[in-house]
Amino acid sequence: MKKLFQGENGRRIAERVIFALLVLLTALFQNTRGALPAFGNAKAMPLVVLVAVLGLFERSLAGLFFGVFAGALWDMASANTDSFFTVFLCVAGFLCGVLSSFVLRSNIFSALLLSGTTTALCLLIHWFGFLYLKGFDPAAVLLVENYLPSCIYTFLFTFVHYYLIRGIKKALALPKRFTA
Secondary structure: HHHHHHHHHHHHHHHHHHHHHHHHHHHHHHHHHOOOOOOOOOOOOOOOOHHHHHHHHHOOOHHHHHHHHHHHHHHHHOOOOOOOHHHHHHHHHHHHHHHHOOOOOOHHHHHHHHHHHHHHHHHHHHHHHHHHOOOOOOOOHHHHHHHHHHHHHHHHHHHHHHHHHHHHHHHHOOOOOOOO
């Protein structure tokens, strides 16, 4: 067991276990009524931001799996989502990982861009598919009063998740060797 967590592979295993526990803890806070404060009609959905930031740091395949895990936890606590969050967060984690591999660097500005875009797309697609297309009468009112404030409130979790994940990665980093 001691050899399992030694070296580069051990560091990766330890990081992924910690990140999986972070996803589990975030899902618990998000899905428990009263655990996160609600401001008016705005409710926080930090799993979206967490998956985007994990995709930024962990790249495409890990982002995909963390997205599936987070989305499945969210769908289990939601009523009638038809696995929307599992599919969306899976695709979002993968795309954020791909973008960080080829286009973006792992910094706060990239995290803000990815989490803002991911949050807005998640809420707008959910609103469009589950309210507007089904002919729900006050869909436009719900968009303005619930979904857009929730988007802004959720976006604020970017700073918490970015610095937490960056701190975990730095704490578990192997010491750099000096080579001449």
